[in-house]
Amino acid sequence: MDKLIQKQPPTQVRVAWHCTCFNARRASRAVTQFYDDIMEPSDVKAPQFTMLGAVNLMGPASVTRLAEHLALDRTTLTRNLKVLVDQGLVEIGPGDDRRERVASLTEAGRDALRRATPLWHQAQDAIAEKFGVDRWRRMLEDMTELAALIEAEPDS
Amino acid sequence: MDKLIQKQPPTQVRVAWHCTCFNARRASRAVTQFYDDIMEPSDVKAPQFTMLGAVNLMGPASVTRLAEHLALDRTTLTRNLKVLVDQGLVEIGPGDDRRERVASLTEAGRDALRRATPLWHQAQDAIAEKFGVDRWRRMLEDMTELAALIEAEPDS
DNA sequence: CCATTAATTGTGTATATACACGATAAAACT
DNA sequence: AGTTTTATCGTGTATATACACAATTAATGG
Incomplete structure (x- = not known):
């Protein structure tokens, strides 16, 4: 009476398609x-645009503060920033606290941000239109809150 | 009359927080x-669980077919499968068409999938409860449709 | 003032992701 | 049959991501 049921394809289909993680990752991709396609002419990829914006917004800011602002692992941000530093868009120097290293935009970085912003708007608008503005707004809010909810996890 | 306005922090804040891409990526992370936290005891990470499920579901299937099913770049899937092959959870052999290489679960792979499934359900339920079941369902649908919509891009 | 604790950072390692390119095999077209 | 086109695949390269660990500096407590 304990035989394994061999054919569970129907179940597995549902597992795959109802998985929050799979769908979140798929949407993210x-x-x-x-x-990236739309912003390509600016030579700034979407994730980099986000980082340039954060650095611009927060002025000279430490890696940890930027990471918190972006809800990114600190060490991830270190590597991501390195790409921008290598491209001359961001510079990293010492802070008041000698443990800290603070990042700020170079002139080229500000240029890149200015160049990319209209394309970003274009992508943003295209998505909203494609998906329906109201629904898009709602989903954006949902995604934000879901992330915030999870990140707040005490993880005791 | 054409001076650049120096202080646009308020604008930049909105750019960062309203960005579909940023929020999708953040939610994905x-x-x-x-x-991953919840499924950790099974030694199967969430993305790998998805792939095990896909391979299990589609039986021996070619890399391209699996990639299409998962809405993943084909070459990405090749690398991801390698991890599972190295762990002995998946085996890859030749197909009828000699260009194809087909993947299927090993016995260890089926074990891992069985071991991980209850934990996956646990994570799934926790998210739904945390977020509210109705809202969760709605968001899941939104994410799926958004991805499908974008993937369908003719890209002429 | 010294010792311990806390904060800030980078590096090693590993997975996830995609694009450009080239190799091989099947299919289609003279 | 021979040539061209299409399909299937892997690899090189690069970015994005996070965890475990170690180094350095600041803060705290006797």
């Missing part, structure tokens, strides 16, 4: 490629 | 970590 799709959206990233969509933005 | 958060959800992945959440699932």
Whole structure:
């Protein structure tokens, strides 16, 4: 009476397609490629645009503060920033606290940000239109709150 | 009359926080970590669980077919499968068409999938409860449709 | 003032992701 | 049959991501 049921394809289909993680990752891939395609003429990829914006916004800011702002692992940000530093868009120097290293935009970085911003708007608008503005707004809010909810995890 | 306005922080804040790409990526990171934490005892990470499920579901299937099913770049899937092959969970052999290479689960792979499934359900339920079941369902649908919409891009 | 603790960072390692390119095999077209 | 086109695949390269660990500096407590 304990025989394994061999055919569970129907179950597995549902597992795959109802998985929050799979769908979040899939959406993330799709959206990233969509933005990258549109923003390509600016030579700024979508994730980099986000980082340039954060550095610009927060002025000279430490790696940890930037990472918190972007909800990114600190060490991930270190590597991501390195790409921008190598491209001359960001510079990293010492802070008041000698443990800290603070990042700020170079002139080239500000240029890149200015160049990319209209394309970013274009991508943003295209998504909103494609998906329906109201629904898009709602989903954006949902995604933000979901992330915030999870990140707040005490993890005791 | 054409001076650049120096202080646009308010604008930049909105750019960062309203960006579909940023929020999709952020949600993807958060959800992945959440699932990984819960599924950790099974030694199967969430993205790998998805792939095991796909391979299990589609039986011996070619890399291209699996990639299409998962909405993943084909070459990405090749690398991801390698990890599972190295762990002995998946085996890859030649197909009828001698260009194809088909993947299927090993016995260890089926074990891992069985071991991980209850934990996956646990993560799934926790998210749904945390976020509210109805809202969760809606968001899942939104994410799926958004991805599908973008992937369908003719890209003429 | 010294010792311990806390904060800030980078590096090693590993997975996830995609694009450009080239190799091989099947299919289609003279 | 021979040539061309299409399909299937892997590899080189590069970015994005996070965890475990170690180094350095600041803060705290006797």
